[in-house]
Structures are given as C-alpha cells and as structure tokens.
Amino acid sequence: MTLKVLAIDDSKTIRELLRSVMEEAGFDYTSAVDGVDGVERYAEVRPDIVITDINMPNMDGYGVIDAIRKGDIDNQVPILVLTTESGDKLKQRARQAGATGWIVKPFDDVSLVSVIRRVTGIG
Amino acid sequence: MSEENAKSEVEFVTFSAGDQSFSIEITQVREIRRWSPVTALPHAPQEVLGVMNLRGSVIPIYDLAARFGLGQTPENPRNVIVVAMHGGQTVGLLVEAVSEILSVSRDQIQETPDIRSEMARQSITGVIPIEAGMTRVIDLGAVLHQAGRTLQ
Amino acid sequence: MGNPILDTFFEETEELLESLAEGLESMQGAEFDKETVNSVFRAVHSIKGGAGAFKLNELVSFAHSFETVLDEVRSETLELTPQIMHTLIRSADHLTDLVDAARSGRSMPEDVSAGFLSALQACLGEGKIEAVDAWDNFEFAAVTLDIAPIEEPGAEAEGEAAPAGFSIAFKPHAALYANGHEPALLFAALADLGQMTTTVDLSAVPEWDDLNPTEPYLSWTIALRTDESEIAVQEVFEFVHGLCDLVISPLTDPTPPAKAEPVPEAKAAPAPAPQAAAPTAPAGPSATAEAPKAEAPTMSDRAAAAVAALKKPEKGDDAEAKAPKATLRVDLDRVDRLINAVGELIINQAMIAQRLQDMTSTRDDDLVMHIEDYRLLARDIQEGVMAIRAQPVKSLFQRMSRIVREAADATGKMAELVTSGEGTEVDKTVVERLADPLTHMIRNAVDHGLENREARAASGKPAMGTIKLSASHRSGSVIITVRDDGAGLNRPKILEIAKRKNLVAQDAELSDSEIDQLLFMPGFSTAATVSNLSGRGVGLDVVRNAVTALGGRISISTTPGQGTEFTIMLPLTLAVMDGMVVTVGGQTLVVPITSIIETIRPQPSDLHRIGTDETLLSIRGRMIPVVDVSRALGFPSPEITGSPLLLLVESEGLGECALVVDGVQDQRQVVIKSLESNFGSVPGVSAATVLGDGRIALILDPDAVAGGRSGYHMPNILSNAGRTAYANV
Structure with a gap:
C-alpha cells in the first residue's frame, strides 16, 4: 500500500522540500498551509502520518495535534512535529501534546523517510 | 511603503461624550457594556469614577467627558461603557452613546489643530472630518497616563 | 540556480521580508496587536527554517539571533524600548541584505554582520543567545534514561567485554497508544539490533468483561542479544520516553555468553524459567495500529503469565523502588487558570450562601449543610491548588549570600550570612517578587546596619558581622526576617535627617517607633556617608511598597548596640484571604482579619479628645489613637451619633489603633484582585475583591490608613494631618 503523508507548514519552501522527499520515497503527499487548513485536510485525506510545523498562523502545531487526538477520525495516527530546536523541553512539550515523534529542521531525506517508516510500519 | 500606508484603511469606533464626538481605533476596543454601578476609589480625581467587575477582573472606569474638562457625564441609563485595552491594561470609558464604526484611510486623519487646552492637545492625536463635523481621535495612553498621574 | x-525559497523570503517590514512598522505605533509580533516572529522563523534547508549558514545564524530577540519581545520578557525597536528595524534591513547576498552567492563582510549581531545581543542584556543547533546532522540526541546503571563505559569501547545484550522491561502507558505509537513497531526496530526474545506479561489483563478498551494491560520483558550499545537501544525508545515504564539493564545471564551463538526466538529461554506462549517480535512490521489488548484474551494462559511475572528483572524492580517521587511539569498558565477558576468558585459559593441567608423564610437545614460542605470542599480545592504554586525560599536565600559578600567588599566590612528555614514554602510569585526587596534589605543591613571594623572592635564585637535571614510559617502567614548584629538605629540622627528633608514638621515630636517608621518614607536615606551601595534611588519605601503589593507588612525593631531586625509578614497565599466586611462612609470595605484584634463599641467616657484634632481611646489602661477611616480615605464622613463602632487593629509603628467604621457586615474569605494591573496603587487600599453580589469592594490597608506610613501618597501624615480625629465626642 502507498503511504499517505499530510504535511502542514506555513512555509512554502518547507512544503516543497517535503514534497520532493516524500514523492521520491514513493509516498502519497498532501500539504496544508496552516493549522486550520491542516485539520480540514486531515479529515479529507485520512493520512497514515501527519507531519506538522509548530509556529503557524491560525492554529499552531500543538493545536493541530490536539484537534486530531481529540477528534473521532483515526485519532491515534502517528504525528511528527517539525521543529528547528532539538532541546529536551521541546521534546517533552511535543510528547505531552500527543506528538508521536519529532524531526529537527533542517532534516535530511534519508533519516526523515526512515523515521516515517519506523513510526508507521509502512513501506 | 509609507504611501501605501497612507492609503491603508483604519477603523474607528466613534462615540459621544460631553456632546462631542470622540473615537478610538477599533483594535483597542474589547467590548461595549451597559452602565452598571461602580465602586469609588479613595482620593481619585474627578474623571476616575471607580472600579467595576468585568468577569472577575477589576477595571477602572473613566468619565471621558470629565477627562476632557467637559463636565461630569450626567447619570443616564443609556450611558455605555467602552471597554478598551491599552498596553496590557483593560479600562472602561464612560460615554453617552456609541455612534458608529468609521472606516477611513490614514491620510484622512488630520493633525490636531492648535488648541489651547494642553490636556486635550496631548490626549488627541488627530481629528477626522465626519458628516456632523469632526471626531477626535483619542490617544488612550495619554488619557490613562495623565489620569494616573493626577491620582498620584 | 537550477x-x-x-x-x-527566495520568492517566499521576499514575501516574508515584506510582511516583516510591515509588521515592524506597525509595532512602532503606540498600539499594536500581539498577533503583529507573532507574525513578525514567524516571518523571521520561516526564513531561518528555509535557509537551514539550503545550508545558508550566515542567514541562519543571523535569523536565529533576530528570532531570539523577537521571541523575548513576543513573550513580553523584553520591553520594547525605542532603542530595541531601532535594533529590530535595522536587523530587518540587514536580514534583507543577507538574503540578497545569499541569492547572488555572495557573502556579507563579517564585521558588518558582527556589528548587527552584537546589537541584537545587547538587547538581551544578560541573556545569551544560544548557539544554533548543529545543522548538518539530523540528530537523534541520546536521551539519558536515568534508570539502570550503565555498564562500564570503558568496557564497551574495548569491544571484548561488551555486554551480551540487554534486558528490557517495557510497560506502555495509555498515552503511548494515544500518541500514535505501536509496541510492535518498537519491537521491530529492536529486532534490527540483534536477536531478541519477548515475554509478555498478561497478569494485569482483567477478565474479558472487565476489559477497559482504553487501558493498557500488557507489559513486556525483552531479552535482546546484541553488540550494539545501550545508546542504540535507547534510541529506539526515544519517542516514547516518558510514555512507558522502561528499564534497560545489561543482560545478566547465567548461561555462558552466547555472542556467537544466536538464540532462536521463542525456543530456548535464556532464563531458567520456561516460557509458554511468549509472543515474539513480529518479523515484519504490522500495517495497522490496533491496540494490542484486543489480542490479549486469545493468550489466555494465565499460568504462563504468572511465570513471566516472576521473571521480571530484579534490577528493574530495584529501580522502580528507588525511583524518585513522580512529578509532573505543568505549564504555569494552566495552574493560574485553575487558581482563577477556584477563586471564582469561592465567590460563587459566597453568592449562593448569601442568597440562602436572605431566604430566611424558606430555611432548609439540609441545604445549609450542603452549602457548608460546598464551602469546605472549595477551600480544600483551593489549598490543593495553591500548594502547586508553593516553592521553598531556598533558592532566594542562596542568592543572598553573594549579596552579603559583595556588600561587605564594597563597604570594607566583614560579614557573613546565616540562613534558617530555607525549606519554608511560599507562593512562587512571592519568591520572585521578593528577590529585589530582599536584596535591598540585605545590602542595607551590611551597609547601614553593621558598624565599621573600628566601631565593632571598640564595642567588643567580633570583626565578622552577622546577617541572619530566616523564614518560617506562623498562623497562616509567612514570616521573613533580616537581622543584623550592628549598632541599632540611630534615632536622633534619623529624626534630624527627616526634619532636614522636610519629611516631618520641624517641631514634630515623635515616639521611638514613629521615628523608626521614617525609614520607610520616600526620599529618606540613612546613609551618613554615601557609599556606592546607597544613593541608587532605592529606599526602604520601595521595599515597603513591594511587600504591600504582595499583601504583606513590614516592621522594624531595633535594640541599641545589638542590631536591627526587619520582619516581613506575608500572606500564605496571594489569592485569598480572610476578611471582615465592613461599611465605611456608605462604602463596603474589607479589612484583613489578620490585622484585627477585636471590635468594640466603647463608652463615650473612654474617648478622649486631645489637641484640636485627635481622639484617643482608653482601653485596658492604655491610650490608643482613633482613626476615622472614612475621612482618611476621602469619603464623605456621615455624622455619627452615639458611640462609634471601632475595629481595634494592630498596625506597624503605632502599635494598636482603633478604626472607626459604620458597621460590620460579615466575615468571610475573599479573593484578592489586584488594582495595579489595570489602574495603579491607591492610597490606603491594598487590593480589591468581588463580593457575593458581583460588586467590587476595596481591601483596606490598615497600616496605611492608621499610621499613614504607607510611604505612598499620604502626605504629611507624620505631622498628624492625615491622622484624622474622630470629631464627634
């Protein structure tokens, strides 16, 4: 089966970067431009994994996680947080918010794909 | 950028106090409430009517007319309180009535004419011509600051 | 560029720079939205993120510093002064230049960037900008699991003595599943590291009927034979750290090391106990993320579970027993929201109780009882919640030894700090807000309290002066004292200074305690010689204001030749206090119970007029000044006929004094609401509260009204003008 990835980031650059990596890996890629858009796309796409930025207008990444975890559609989907920090505080916060894992920007293609495979078990 | 800026639209809430029209930028206005009794503060200047309970926080109520030397606003059940935010402070302004929401471009705001009252000059950042004359744009910071100083 | x-990225950056410039422009206006700062921050943050992807390091590191300053502005820890605003605007310009340079493949002269960086650094003052993370590697920082002792690190490096592997005890919490994890996938990742045997513990699985689908019941013990280091094992669990009980310990295997001899899964167990029905790690990753409990009932061999339970690694048990008390990190905002909600709950309870009392005709004893229960429950909740914010004063006290050292050096004296009661817990805010006043008092104690060496020697004291700092709880209050073993206050000199500075009338005659209170007056400085510690424009009046703002009181006592002691008395909680609701001049006021000694209605013969303007109450053989609260607060003073109702209060400086009130309404717990946040300090009033009817009542500051020593805004009090007389006797 093809893995469906939903990426949520307000930066077009990051969205495009993710697209190139995901498509290269043979994943089915969808992106959203902010938190609210992300939650809407989530309901439509029903992805196997969500990758979300934290700092976004409208709804931030924690809001996205919260909306998905409290929602009634597949609320245990793996969610990876994209972040520029790698501090323990961030990790703890992400974990508490319900994130499955995190990816430190700038990410390298191979590790990103392997983390996705690791938490989804797909591919 | 500044030219664009001059054309950019700004919204004001206008209201009447002491039979004059005043306005503040809509981004500063939090809500508009009916008048309800306040608790007087000791040694407060005339324009500080007292404090009121706004959902658990204590906010001071200023009589805008008194603040501009237009005499105390007479008691009237139709009086309203404009709740506004300034630099983290929430305050209420007692006014006679809220008139309208005015949308103007920045270049329509004219400089305050040379007026005698220093208090008015310092607290009014500009005037906007409207159908019924003009409305005075209030510098909320200056209003609060001076009232606070009076108290000290 | 191809x-x-x-x-x-460059297109997007163009847009981001535009919105950055716009945002900064509107931040220059007097009034701007929080969202404006947010969008400014995000613009820089996005540029940094994108630049990182293309290893535009110059851009990244500058954007990082810029972002750090913006973050401080955003979180309001940094005040947006014109100076800082200027730096932000200039930084945006420089960022634009850096982007242009990057686009054309140039780089900016280093000294230019360095100048901008140091300007940003200057904004933060003490705070340092942390270096950007290493950009080149996608790092899995090793999470230190503070659990089992790690094998000799040296041994691992040697290779030879490497452990045969690890025993892993793993018990997922519900949150692990909720966060989208799946144990099978973790096992798959572990299986990549070596040979593994998995034992499931079913002992916690209840009967089918009692199965709660949201509760995880399974735990696993995994024997992993591997050459990999413990770090590698921990990496597998990195994302689930804190979401499960996890004990990783070196495999303590009585059988000879089986490094070369792979143990077939689920066939031979490494431990003596036979394993039945031990599920092995799935060979391939499972495609679904179903919770494992659904399968549990199929593995119904309870006997096996019991055996497995016995097999729990001993080290794991040990570690659990020794595990530190579980703590929970909570966002302070959440706690404060809770505290506010509890405050509202207490007001709500008061409102209901009041209503009930008003309905005397339909009095229902059951209901009264329930309301009383409600009150007690609300109080319990409140105490519990306040305890969350409690913090020992230790950290605060520790900082003070340095202050003593510095002050001693600066004054050429010898001084040591002796502390006690560091474990005393106070509200977090108190700890924070007490830092400055306490620093000042400690400096004062060294600078003004202690004598110089010659004087100490002359009076036979040890050269080393002692500053004692102590904290304790006393009947619902926190007491903090600062005591020096110096010469004590020089009262004639204090009075002389006060007169010279026109703080008191030239002919004023003051009692000893009144003279002591002069120290708290604004504009008073006791420094006979201006040392570099004083003359900072900070006086004890500032200390007093800080303490009053926390709902506390400060008092002073001195023994000539033996030293001076300042006592700060603070409420245990900042949010709530017990108060007496009184009427004064038609206004409802609240008087803190802690300061009230008793209420009395004296005989007219007990009231004595003195001078033209003062009244004294004679009680139990003593004379106490009478203060008309209404007049002191500037409220209209109604004509009172007959004997007035007096509140006997304990006030600083004056000792006891009697406050005239119109009547007492009630005694109750009130939630303290600050007046400062939206208005400012009000003379004679310490704070406000919301009463049962939703109206606001002011909380009286008895010291300020009685002694008028508030130090703030009650001028001339010491020449008696502010201490108004009760006229009608």
Whole structure:
C-alpha cells in the first residue's frame, strides 16, 4: 500500500522540500498551509502520518495535534512535529501534546523517510 | 511603503461624550457594556469614577467627558461603557452613546489643530472630518497616563 | 540556480521580508496587536527554517539571533524600548541584505554582520543567545534514561567485554497508544539490533468483561542479544520516553555468553524459567495500529503469565523502588487558570450562601449543610491548588549570600550570612517578587546596619558581622526576617535627617517607633556617608511598597548596640484571604482579619479628645489613637451619633489603633484582585475583591490608613494631618 503523508507548514519552501522527499520515497503527499487548513485536510485525506510545523498562523502545531487526538477520525495516527530546536523541553512539550515523534529542521531525506517508516510500519 | 500606508484603511469606533464626538481605533476596543454601578476609589480625581467587575477582573472606569474638562457625564441609563485595552491594561470609558464604526484611510486623519487646552492637545492625536463635523481621535495612553498621574 | 525549491525559497523570503517590514512598522505605533509580533516572529522563523534547508549558514545564524530577540519581545520578557525597536528595524534591513547576498552567492563582510549581531545581543542584556543547533546532522540526541546503571563505559569501547545484550522491561502507558505509537513497531526496530526474545506479561489483563478498551494491560520483558550499545537501544525508545515504564539493564545471564551463538526466538529461554506462549517480535512490521489488548484474551494462559511475572528483572524492580517521587511539569498558565477558576468558585459559593441567608423564610437545614460542605470542599480545592504554586525560599536565600559578600567588599566590612528555614514554602510569585526587596534589605543591613571594623572592635564585637535571614510559617502567614548584629538605629540622627528633608514638621515630636517608621518614607536615606551601595534611588519605601503589593507588612525593631531586625509578614497565599466586611462612609470595605484584634463599641467616657484634632481611646489602661477611616480615605464622613463602632487593629509603628467604621457586615474569605494591573496603587487600599453580589469592594490597608506610613501618597501624615480625629465626642 502507498503511504499517505499530510504535511502542514506555513512555509512554502518547507512544503516543497517535503514534497520532493516524500514523492521520491514513493509516498502519497498532501500539504496544508496552516493549522486550520491542516485539520480540514486531515479529515479529507485520512493520512497514515501527519507531519506538522509548530509556529503557524491560525492554529499552531500543538493545536493541530490536539484537534486530531481529540477528534473521532483515526485519532491515534502517528504525528511528527517539525521543529528547528532539538532541546529536551521541546521534546517533552511535543510528547505531552500527543506528538508521536519529532524531526529537527533542517532534516535530511534519508533519516526523515526512515523515521516515517519506523513510526508507521509502512513501506 | 509609507504611501501605501497612507492609503491603508483604519477603523474607528466613534462615540459621544460631553456632546462631542470622540473615537478610538477599533483594535483597542474589547467590548461595549451597559452602565452598571461602580465602586469609588479613595482620593481619585474627578474623571476616575471607580472600579467595576468585568468577569472577575477589576477595571477602572473613566468619565471621558470629565477627562476632557467637559463636565461630569450626567447619570443616564443609556450611558455605555467602552471597554478598551491599552498596553496590557483593560479600562472602561464612560460615554453617552456609541455612534458608529468609521472606516477611513490614514491620510484622512488630520493633525490636531492648535488648541489651547494642553490636556486635550496631548490626549488627541488627530481629528477626522465626519458628516456632523469632526471626531477626535483619542490617544488612550495619554488619557490613562495623565489620569494616573493626577491620582498620584 | 537550477533548484526550483531554492527559487521557491527566495520568492517566499521576499514575501516574508515584506510582511516583516510591515509588521515592524506597525509595532512602532503606540498600539499594536500581539498577533503583529507573532507574525513578525514567524516571518523571521520561516526564513531561518528555509535557509537551514539550503545550508545558508550566515542567514541562519543571523535569523536565529533576530528570532531570539523577537521571541523575548513576543513573550513580553523584553520591553520594547525605542532603542530595541531601532535594533529590530535595522536587523530587518540587514536580514534583507543577507538574503540578497545569499541569492547572488555572495557573502556579507563579517564585521558588518558582527556589528548587527552584537546589537541584537545587547538587547538581551544578560541573556545569551544560544548557539544554533548543529545543522548538518539530523540528530537523534541520546536521551539519558536515568534508570539502570550503565555498564562500564570503558568496557564497551574495548569491544571484548561488551555486554551480551540487554534486558528490557517495557510497560506502555495509555498515552503511548494515544500518541500514535505501536509496541510492535518498537519491537521491530529492536529486532534490527540483534536477536531478541519477548515475554509478555498478561497478569494485569482483567477478565474479558472487565476489559477497559482504553487501558493498557500488557507489559513486556525483552531479552535482546546484541553488540550494539545501550545508546542504540535507547534510541529506539526515544519517542516514547516518558510514555512507558522502561528499564534497560545489561543482560545478566547465567548461561555462558552466547555472542556467537544466536538464540532462536521463542525456543530456548535464556532464563531458567520456561516460557509458554511468549509472543515474539513480529518479523515484519504490522500495517495497522490496533491496540494490542484486543489480542490479549486469545493468550489466555494465565499460568504462563504468572511465570513471566516472576521473571521480571530484579534490577528493574530495584529501580522502580528507588525511583524518585513522580512529578509532573505543568505549564504555569494552566495552574493560574485553575487558581482563577477556584477563586471564582469561592465567590460563587459566597453568592449562593448569601442568597440562602436572605431566604430566611424558606430555611432548609439540609441545604445549609450542603452549602457548608460546598464551602469546605472549595477551600480544600483551593489549598490543593495553591500548594502547586508553593516553592521553598531556598533558592532566594542562596542568592543572598553573594549579596552579603559583595556588600561587605564594597563597604570594607566583614560579614557573613546565616540562613534558617530555607525549606519554608511560599507562593512562587512571592519568591520572585521578593528577590529585589530582599536584596535591598540585605545590602542595607551590611551597609547601614553593621558598624565599621573600628566601631565593632571598640564595642567588643567580633570583626565578622552577622546577617541572619530566616523564614518560617506562623498562623497562616509567612514570616521573613533580616537581622543584623550592628549598632541599632540611630534615632536622633534619623529624626534630624527627616526634619532636614522636610519629611516631618520641624517641631514634630515623635515616639521611638514613629521615628523608626521614617525609614520607610520616600526620599529618606540613612546613609551618613554615601557609599556606592546607597544613593541608587532605592529606599526602604520601595521595599515597603513591594511587600504591600504582595499583601504583606513590614516592621522594624531595633535594640541599641545589638542590631536591627526587619520582619516581613506575608500572606500564605496571594489569592485569598480572610476578611471582615465592613461599611465605611456608605462604602463596603474589607479589612484583613489578620490585622484585627477585636471590635468594640466603647463608652463615650473612654474617648478622649486631645489637641484640636485627635481622639484617643482608653482601653485596658492604655491610650490608643482613633482613626476615622472614612475621612482618611476621602469619603464623605456621615455624622455619627452615639458611640462609634471601632475595629481595634494592630498596625506597624503605632502599635494598636482603633478604626472607626459604620458597621460590620460579615466575615468571610475573599479573593484578592489586584488594582495595579489595570489602574495603579491607591492610597490606603491594598487590593480589591468581588463580593457575593458581583460588586467590587476595596481591601483596606490598615497600616496605611492608621499610621499613614504607607510611604505612598499620604502626605504629611507624620505631622498628624492625615491622622484624622474622630470629631464627634
């Protein structure tokens, strides 16, 4: 089966970067431009994994996680947080918010794909 | 950028106090409430009517007319309180009535004419011509600051 | 450039720089939205993120510093002064230049960037900008699991003595599943590291009927034979750290090391106990993320579970027993929201109780009882919640030894700090807000309290002066004292200074305690010689204001030749206090119970007029000044006929004094609401509260009204003008 990835980031650059990596890996890629858009796309796409930025207008990444975890559609989907920090505080916060894992920007293609495979078990 | 800026639209809430029209930028206005009794503060200047309970926080109520030397606003059940935010402070302004929401471009705001009252000059950042004359744009910071100083 | 994504980056950056400039412009206005700062921050943050992807390091590191300053502005820890605003605008310009340079493949002269960086650094003052993370590696920082002792690190490096592997005890919490994890996938990742045997513990699985689908019941013990280091094992669990009980310990295997001899899964167990029905790690990753409990009932061999339970690694048990008390990190905002909600709950309870009392005709004893229960429950909740914010004063006290050292050096004296009661817990805010006043008092104690060496020697004291700092709880209050073993206050000199500075009338005759209170007056400085510690424009009046703002009181006592002691008395909680609701001049006021000694209605013969303007109450053989609260607060003073109702209060400086009130309404717990946040300090009033009817009542500051020593805004009090007389006797 093809893995469906939903990426949520307000930066077009990051969205495009993710697209190139995901498509290269043979994943089915969808992106959203902010938190609210992300939650809407989530309901439509029903992805196997969500990758979300934290700092976004409208709804931030924690809001996205919260909306998905409290929602009634597949609320245990793996969610990876994209972040520029790698501090323990961030990790703890992400974990508490319900994130499955995190990816430190700038990410390298191979590790990103392997983390996705690791938490989804797909591919 | 500044030219664009001059054309950019700004919204004001206008209201009447002491039979004059005043306005503040809509981004500063939090809500508009009916008048309800306040608790007087000791040694407060005339324009500080007292404090009121706004959902658990204590906010001071200023009589805008008194603040501009237009005499105390007479008691009237139709009086309203404009709740506004300034630099983290929430305050209420007692006014006679809220008139309208005015949308103007920045270049329509004219400089305050040379007026005698220093208090008015310092607290009014500009005037906007409207159908019924003009409305005075209030510098909320200056209003609060001076009232606070009076108290000290 | 040929890289379409890089083109996208520059296009996007163009837009971001525009919105950055716009945002900064509106931040220059007097009034701006929080969202404006947010969008400014995000613009820089996005530029940094994108630049990182293309290893535009110069851009990244500058954007990082810029972002750090913006973050401080955003979180309001940094005040947006014109100076800082200027730096922000200039930084945006420089960021634009850096982007242009990056686009054309140039780099900016280093000294230019360095100048901008140091300007940003200067904004933060003490705070340092942390270096950007290493950009080149996608790092899995090793999470230190503070659990089992790790095998000799040296041994691992040697290779030879490497452990045969690890025993892993793993018990997922519900949150692990909720966060989208799946144990099977973790096992798959572990299986990549070596040979593994998995034992499931079913002992916690209840009967089918009692099965709660949201509760995880399974735990696993995994024997992993591997050459990999413990770090590698921990990496597998990195994302689930804190979401499960996890004990990783070196495999303590009585059988000879089986490094070369792979143990077939689920066939031979490494431990003596036979394992039945031990599920092995799935060979391939499972495609679904179903919770494992659904399968549990099929593995119904309870006997096996019991055996497995016995097999729990001993080290794991040990570690659990020794595990520190579980703590929970909570966002302070959440706690404060809770505290506010509890405050409202207490007001709500008061409102209901009041209503009930008003309905005397339909009095229902059951209801009264329930309301009383409600009150007690609300109080319990409140105490519990306040305890969350409690913090020992230790950290605060520790900082003070340095202050003593510095002050001693600066004054050429010898001084040591002796502390006690560091474990005393106070509200977090108190700890924070007490730092400055306490620093000042400690400096004062060294600078003004202690004598110089010669004087100490002359009076036979040890050269080393002692500053004692102590904290304790006393009947619902926190007491903090600062005591020096110096010469004590020089009262004639204090009075002389006060007169010279026109703080008191030239002919004023003051009692000893009144003279002591002069120290708290604004504009008073006791420094006979201006040392570099004083003359900072900070006096004890500032200390007093800080303490009053926390709902506390400060008092002073001195023994000539033996030293001076300042006592700060603070409420245990900042949010709530017990108060007496009184009427004064038609206004409802609240008087803190802690300061009230008793209420009395004296005989007219007990009231004595003195001078033209003062009244004294004679009680139990003593004379106490009478203060008309209404007049002191500037409220209209109604004509009172007959004997007035007096509140006997304990006030600083004056000792006891009697406050005239119109009547007492009630005694109750009130939630303290600050007046400062939206208005400012009000003379004679310490704070406000919301009463049962939703109206606001002011909380009286008895010291300020009685002694008028508030130090703030009650001028001339010491020449008696502010201490108004009760006229009608």
